[in-house]
Amino acid sequence: MNHPFAITLDVGTSRANHTGAWRTERPVYVSLRPPCAEGCPAGEDVREWLRDAEDGETGYERAWRRIMETNPFPAVMGRICYHPCESACNRGSLDEAVGINAVERFLGDEALRHRWSVTAVRPPSGRRALVVGAGPAGLSAAYHLARLGHDVTVADAAPEPGGMMRYGIPAYRLPRDVLDAEIERIVGLGVTLRLDSPVADLEAELHDGRFDAAFLAVGAQLGRRTYLPAGSAARVLDAVELLHDVSEGDRPLLGRRVAVYGGGNTAMDAARTVRRLGAEDAVVVYRRTRDRMPAHPSEVAEAEAEGVRFTWLSTVTDVDDDGLTIERMELDENGFPQPTGTFEHLAADSLVLALGQDTDLRFLDGMAGLESVDGVLSVDDTLMTGRPGLFAGGDMVPDVRSATYAVGHGRRAAASIDTWLRGELPGSDSPGEPATYDRLHTWYYTDAPRSHRPVLEAARRASTFDEVVRGLDAETALDEARRCLSCGTCFACDNCFGMCPDDAVIKTDDPAAPYVIDLDYCKGCGICAAECPAGAITMVREED
């Protein structure tokens, strides 16, 4: 080869120099478990469906389908879920949590508008499963079992399906056409629904119907009573019964002044319903203080806005012709209410008891292997009862009582039943490393205040059962979805790709792994990991 004077080597590219040899640490892409998904009792992959929704029009259906992988009730959940996902959301530490629930409702409503539906994921298995109870737990289990190819029958004592979603939660929070439409979609998968069919003898039912497995979800239907001296003349009724009657179109006569005894969500629903039935005065009597009320703060606020009054630190000791006697309480150092011996009279035409519900387990009498503690049925991690093949969930097992937990139980039980029917032992999956707030590089995120759902004006709320909380419009829903920080996983922001001084990050066409590190050149400086907004890159020491 002919070289110019004093030149002995051919010119070449620096690519011949593999600087990867300098590395002592290497960047590794990770996907951590975000707090929202961790917090969702239904097991929704919130971050992932928000990401689909972030694409707008083209992503809504994908987002909805992703929700439907775990939860068949997006439109219902988007209205009544107490959204623990939002309480856990990392964005809450930055400004305000992402309005996950509002976006979920938007997607649920989009699906109803477009009549999107789902199909089974597996061919018919030929196995039969019985579900007792068509509340959120039972319907969720039926949905997942049907999608997994099993032949499902749901038996419910009531004339309509839905459980407490229909007979407990008032229509101003959950319009019945929304509930009907989402249940219809489940039935549309080929689920057999047997209504007006209380199961009195489960053993016989299982045998006669030749069922291979069963899921029990009868909820907690019995309103808890309290001892009130005999001779109580004023009307005393039970909140669950009241709400049940109202949901069937009755308007019970309660009088002008109604007291509601209890501090949970049921008490709020009862008091707000009572106002809508025409009571001028609805007063909630609760033995502790506002901050110790089990009711969700938003429900308390909504009740207040509708004119519901509250009498804190009080218990009902007696009921007479024109009202109640209440005893004032004070909290001891442990926060427990203690009687003070001071009594007051509260004028009231009727008293509604909202003191919690119990489960009626009598239909299980005589079944071997079952165990109950504190009135609820014991289950293991897979939701199997003491009897093999018999699973249970929802309000009748020891866990938080909410529709969302019930849906989650239904899904988990369906998965357990599915493995069990295939002759395998159900196992529980292990969660990954959490995407904590301190892993995020929050400087990068734009300032984006949360959007709030519009509400019906108070005047109309006090007299009608029209839905109180309205949905977000398309634009606001999209903005809200885009507030998600994508905690703990890559959202393809290109920071690693753009900021590598060594051009050692390669973009791929694979949306599941948008980048790979070119280890031939990566020197391991760590800029990519330091500048990743989502904390999706970890530096790992090289082995010597």
Next chain:
Amino acid sequence: MSESRLYQIGTFGVGNRLLTPEDQTVQAGSDRPRSITRGHRACRGCGEALGARFVLDSAVRAAGRDLVTVNATGCLEVFSSPYPESAWQVPWLHSLFGNAPAVASGMAAGLKALGRETRVVGQAGDGGTVDIGFACLSGMFERDDDVLFVCYDNQGYMNTGVQRSGATPPAARTATTSELGDPPGARFGQGKFVPLIAMAHDIPYVATASVADLHDLERKVGRAMQLHGARYLHVLVPCPLGWAADSADTVRLARLATESGMFPLFEAERGEITAVTPIRRQVPVDDYLRLQGRYAHLFGEHPRPDLVRRIQAAADRNITRFGLRGAAS
């Protein structure tokens, strides 16, 4: 860019799949020119390697690839071209330490004589720009030669072992400004801020930029390339070796320098400031200084809060002087 307000990271990062193609950076594209390709020998986490790719890639894109560049001696030149390898994927010429602006002027004149439209970019470190190359640079400005000259400011003569330059900030330790002196580190009241001197030449365009704000940097290169005549871009490029900082902190340091007011981001046309990039989340200079070993003597066993206060005062002065608190943009 108001409609991107809610797009997760908006334009604060490199890319964002939710932005329109016009709003994407050059660096976000797989097809970026890679003016300096992989395999170069810059230190781990080198801000200069990063800054040079940022600047050159957008300039190459703006010039439709018709661009040549001349490079003074310094780290950028040394790490990119150890004989016989080159990391450059643009026509690139190494001049001397002190004459890059003059060589660039000559190239521009020659190309013009040939009737070519080819654009010329001159590059140097802060030593090559503000010290030894300064006479040539001022001449290039004063003649309004058609060159974009870029200074990669890492605040010292890094290639020869971290000696002080005219751009080394007060109190910083270098090989020639010992932390054992009194006062320790580089002297207060010395040094110069060349962007303002460049502005005094009334040239078409002067801007400052940093490797922590890519959209801002690329927009400025784009603006500079729209114009002809003498243009000057001064880019802050943290140097993990010379600043005794963690290699992962390069971009973070550049961000803290601007967010604390230590390094103002602005643009000027014909001697007048036309825009400043406001501080987004102001931080005390402490946050910036503490990450760097070259300031360790301000915080160690014998801390010098008095000197930190003087540095803070200088940052505060920048904030007022350039109107970095938001409204001024």
